Amino acid sequence: MAVKFDTVKMRATVALMNDSYHHGDLRRALIDAAVEAIAEGGPSALSLRAVAKRAGVSHAAPAHHFGDKAGLLTAVAIQGHERFAAALERVWRDTGNFLEVGIAYVRFAIDNRAHFEVMFRPELLHDDDPELLRAQADSREMLHRGAGGADRGGHNPTAIAAWSLVHGFAELLISGNFPPEIAADPESAVRAIAARVTI
Amino acid sequence: MAVKFDTVKMRATVALMNDSYHHGDLRRALIDAAVEAIAEGGPSALSLRAVAKRAGVSHAAPAHHFGDKAGLLTAVAIQGHERFAAALERVWRDTGNFLEVGIAYVRFAIDNRAHFEVMFRPELLHDDDPELLRAQADSREMLHRGAGGADRGGHNPTAIAAWSLVHGFAELLISGNFPPEIAADPESAVRAIAARVTI
């Protein structure tokens, strides 16, 4: 079932209504189930009905919470961007090293593959969702901060180069387009290729 | 299965059997229709029945030629890799310039967006299809040839760096993740960021 609760309030509520008609934290449980399903078969293999079954609710419950399939994927993308921004910020604050931020980018794609596979696919999402736009803006700001200072509206060539490099590596890696030697130790591969980029 | 129609004989046959019960060149027509459909809504929005309707045949005709949906997408990916390899090879032979090959990579993604969106998504394809594997190997050989000599099994760091850079740029560009200034003139953006990479 894999239900998660990170607020005290929710924890109390759930404790009371567990196994009742009202699930109490269905929204979160559905997102978790969706992430699991995507991790297994990619976003295109996601089925609302399978997600519902995984969460132990009726087939139409997901649509009630998210409107439609794109709404559920949007929720996953938002969560992804939030965690992504947090992960990059943490590394940037801890190391101040822009190469380490790039490595964190790739590591995030590996460790949160399901989220990553959805975050940059606007055609699967409600790409005008205000919460999504905010989360995207946050994660992008972290990116540019980690990739060389003033962003000038976000088209600083160095930042674009670094973003492209690290994003391309991540995409090619998780889609299985790299030879096994690289897939076996992606981090040192990133370090090797990042050395090719002048700051 | 896997019938090809690029021989003169077939072409003549087609001229004769146009508008008959046997379409004559249905396979090609279905691939074209699929490419159009993907260009409009992405691979996930592709429907075999819509492709059939577009080609003016019955709903089950695509499955007859390609087995299933993944088979049709595999055919598109194969065609994509073939054209891709040809485009890169042409540029490499004409200019001998490895930067120009990178630019051709991005230009291909823009001009053949539907093909590109399918070529690097194994989960949508029959990724063990021998013809696909051959086409992939061809296009990858062209890539490494354009990106710095001996490939040593394909994990030459410089080649991986160049591939990642240019692939990431292409992906972020066609998925609409770049600001409009860059989307407006991608080629000069690529030239700007490629200058950041040491050969």
Next chain:
DNA sequence: CGAATAACTTGACGTTGTCAAGACCGCTGC
């Protein structure tokens, strides 16, 4: 000319996303 074969259609089945309607439950206000 007829039989075999390939190309395509027809009809059906289970599954999917989505919608409307209803059932259930905790909460508020009296």
Next chain:
DNA sequence: GCAGCGGTCTTGACAACGTCAAGTTATTCG
């Protein structure tokens, strides 16, 4: 302490989808 209200979830239905089996039509070859 209870009536009803609003939100949560279920039920049932529908059209569209991928896939399969069987049938129909054209072509090729003996």
